[in-house]
Amino acid sequence: MPRLAYLGPEGTFTEEALRLLDPTAERVPCATVSAALNAARGGDADGAVVPLENSIEGAITTTLDEFAWGEPLVINAELLLPVQFSLLARPGVEIPHIKRVYTHPAAITQCRSFIARELPDTVVVSAPSTAAAAQEVSLPGSPYDAAIAARIAGEHYGLVELAPDIGDRSDTVTRFVKVSRPGPLPEVTGSDRTTLVVFLADDHPGALLEMLTEFSVRGVNLTRIESRPTGDGIGRYFFHFDFEGHVADARVGEAIAGLHRICGEVRFLGSYPRADGLAPQIKRGTSDPEFAEAGDWLARIRAGRV
Amino acid sequence: MPRLAYLGPEGTFTEEALRLLDPTAERVPCATVSAALNAARGGDADGAVVPLENSIEGAITTTLDEFAWGEPLVINAELLLPVQFSLLARPGVEIPHIKRVYTHPAAITQCRSFIARELPDTVVVSAPSTAAAAQEVSLPGSPYDAAIAARIAGEHYGLVELAPDIGDRSDTVTRFVKVSRPGPLPEVTGSDRTTLVVFLADDHPGALLEMLTEFSVRGVNLTRIESRPTGDGIGRYFFHFDFEGHVADARVGEAIAGLHRICGEVRFLGSYPRADGLAPQIKRGTSDPEFAEAGDWLARIRAGRV
Amino acid sequence: MPRLAYLGPEGTFTEEALRLLDPTAERVPCATVSAALNAARGGDADGAVVPLENSIEGAITTTLDEFAWGEPLVINAELLLPVQFSLLARPGVEIPHIKRVYTHPAAITQCRSFIARELPDTVVVSAPSTAAAAQEVSLPGSPYDAAIAARIAGEHYGLVELAPDIGDRSDTVTRFVKVSRPGPLPEVTGSDRTTLVVFLADDHPGALLEMLTEFSVRGVNLTRIESRPTGDGIGRYFFHFDFEGHVADARVGEAIAGLHRICGEVRFLGSYPRADGLAPQIKRGTSDPEFAEAGDWLARIRAGRV
């Protein structure tokens, strides 16, 4: 039974994701994304589950930066989790009583309409996580009357759900990834995704276009690009790329070897099954058999057998 | 004397930026980036100053999303402000007394080494802004013993600077922009930057490469690209682009008209002098005179005068 | 009634093309392509009809070089003419009598199988044109027994057709163009072609790729590219391009203005209706209305009206 660290406390969306990714795992809640990843790095856990991006908030930059700068970890699974917020309170508290609400800033943003409509005079205070907010609200004597958090957090901490699904959009999704220390890669499934971090060699005009051309010429489709600052002043960035395919695929291997040749540093963050199960459209001439056949052809030519 | 809204309260880095961008402006502090921008939109202020990105934290996503989705505003100036954090406390409090520190999460991240070394047993609590933290700490009876904030915040709120420049890196910079409602553009200076938001028409493979090619073929160099979620699920993004040149430059105009033709929506966010004063290297064939000459040549050909 | 010069003498395929392109024209046979073009340049004729390329032989390089280096002429019509060769002889001569055949080298190449099969022991001699061959053979006392030429040439010169359609391929086609001194252009028909000559500014790596990108980024499809030596040594070339669309089309205009900006010299050789009547597939964002709308949008932005 693997031990998996996650962004806690109990009752976070991350816990929900972990339960879905590995129902049998032993769960190790950690205070921060960094702490969860360090648990995996250091061996306190066999891996970790952390959020990578949210369909409203965008990238979880702490996760991106940890993946780029920290001791290497690789993704071996991903999950898309619908995010539904509930208004949670201690038993006996009703909506009209609520003066102070505690929740994570992302939830404040995503529940803006509900708050304006139902809690117009309420003070909303930022919490480190929605689950931490629920935990705090559950304490007798808490200065907060209600939390906005996952329903699961209410169950954990004995809160009552005063209103379900209060987000402005009902289709919000967070993408979680399960990571572990480097080791054998997940098998090719035909519906895979690969994630990289790429640092430029020198920041010349056209550098990004060149990188994208390394992908496109091998028929590898990007699914996400994020730029992050290198820390060396405004205007200096590195990149996260997600793209279709597995590093064991010939087209993917040649593309990332190409990036490796022209870039300053390429860090491999894993090849893993896509959560959405979509298979890529493989462009003419870029399938594994076509690469193999071209390699044979080239070998014959080099041997003088035209 | 223009009225400029900004991310307050008094003592924020944004206030410092505003003072440098327009020393004579009347300053209108607002609780959030959105509130500051809304003040400019609604006419309560003539414009607003807000942070756009930080060399450690990256993009200020609230600002990006407000620019993309809110009522249109355009940037007419930018400023690069070195960010230096101070440890601030009420008079009489010394470092050994400090049990609880209050500051913005970005400051927690950026002062990690100092905190670990000098305040190892201290609880650090997240504040909505560094200036708000200083303000809170200045109140008698505050549960916090110290704030991490700009020196200017200490001066505002009567705090003592216990330690200056406590960030892990001494070269951290935040980029601020001054925006106003649309109107006449700043003049071309020869060292200009232009900012756009671009939504894809349809998210086909190669769409980003096509957009970059619209720039590169006219010799327009990108200086920043940020992807942001459209809200319509994981895997759907729009883009912020910064690039060299002014929309009045022929090469820039043709490039963004090209984007406008192939993309779903292009929102112009302003052309304005670069804070760093760098002039672009103009690629052969893409200067204004070369565009004008080519236009004359084409007109002659179309008129049958070869 | 216009006077049109052509590659003579009477009975050439070019004469046939001229009759189809302009049945009412007065025909002025000339000894060479250059002579025909010079007649048009100098005013002895109102225009000229010359071959441009053949589906077996390829480009007629004399024509290409005349268009590139001579006094400017522009194409205003094109024609695709099936090329069918006949074996022609003076009345009374039968195939078994034929010892010496006279014809143009292209006809020798294209009738190779027939010659090998039916005239295995015959000497085949090169003539300046197939019609000149027929003319020569028609003279009493000619050293040649037969000519390979167009049937029309046999009719002109009183020869008997011993064998029709003797080419190796029955689908051979020659493309002819009608040119005149520069003047008002043919109207846009929606099925147009444009021809250019392009000299590089400097022969750097990637120069050809850059030129093709000027076309592709505006959705302009090439239909022919020919390289020709500049005369300045092996390895120095200029280019002929044919592509879809009319110079009056916005996408075409912007593409060739782009070439004009980055290349050493661009010579416009005309926009004219396509002989095959095919209409181009216009890529999203590159139609005239889309260009016009993008121009209006840009003008509004430059005027500060976002």
Place this chain on the structure above:
Amino acid sequence: MPRLAYLGPEGTFTEEALRLLDPTAERVPCATVSAALNAARGGDADGAVVPLENSIEGAITTTLDEFAWGEPLVINAELLLPVQFSLLARPGVEIPHIKRVYTHPAAITQCRSFIARELPDTVVVSAPSTAAAAQEVSLPGSPYDAAIAARIAGEHYGLVELAPDIGDRSDTVTRFVKVSRPGPLPEVTGSDRTTLVVFLADDHPGALLEMLTEFSVRGVNLTRIESRPTGDGIGRYFFHFDFEGHVADARVGEAIAGLHRICGEVRFLGSYPRADGLAPQIKRGTSDPEFAEAGDWLARIRAGRV
């Protein structure tokens, strides 16, 4: 001592090229380029020397088409030969006596100024080759008074040089290649060239741009491109490419394997030392060691060793 076929008769520029390429070879003159190549194909000769292109005339299309369609041969050497024409006549004939000149059409074109100036009233007749013209003129009773040919042809056939170097340009050059049946390739010298013939899989818009991108993304510089008709009607072409580097170079191998994957057919025509001895500028990331290192890196990643 190898036997090399060449475009004869004795005295052609091709013979001169052959003597320079392999002074010790036994020389086998042939009537046509095709005959010379067939001699090499069939084993009558160990190889052949033929012209490929001329700095004024352009490509020798017979050679290009033979290389594309005939039994495979590969180039193993190239030579750039300055082409200087002489006016040659039988002993006793002076310029004022000359009524009829015999020479190859290319020589007519290239000596146009001399002919117009010195031989204004002379009839100039086309010969199959300049050497054949010289041979013919040397015969007593020839209908021609002079030939334009290489000086070497005059020496062969006992003619007197009436005027040396009569070409319009004194820097005309012809590129010759030595070919043989496929076998072990010439060694990598660091200053190599590779030649290919490429047939499209399907003639979609952008196909040429895609081919060039396969080269450019691996930093392989084209030195020549020629389009030739496939024979299947106007508008259908295949391509000859010359480019820097040897097929044994990693960047060249990957580029042509890429072409092989996306094109209909790629025919390898040889890697051989450049006659000009120029070494390519190797773009960052495309040297053999960089390819090898990237391959090792990829292998480590695929093995799970990040």
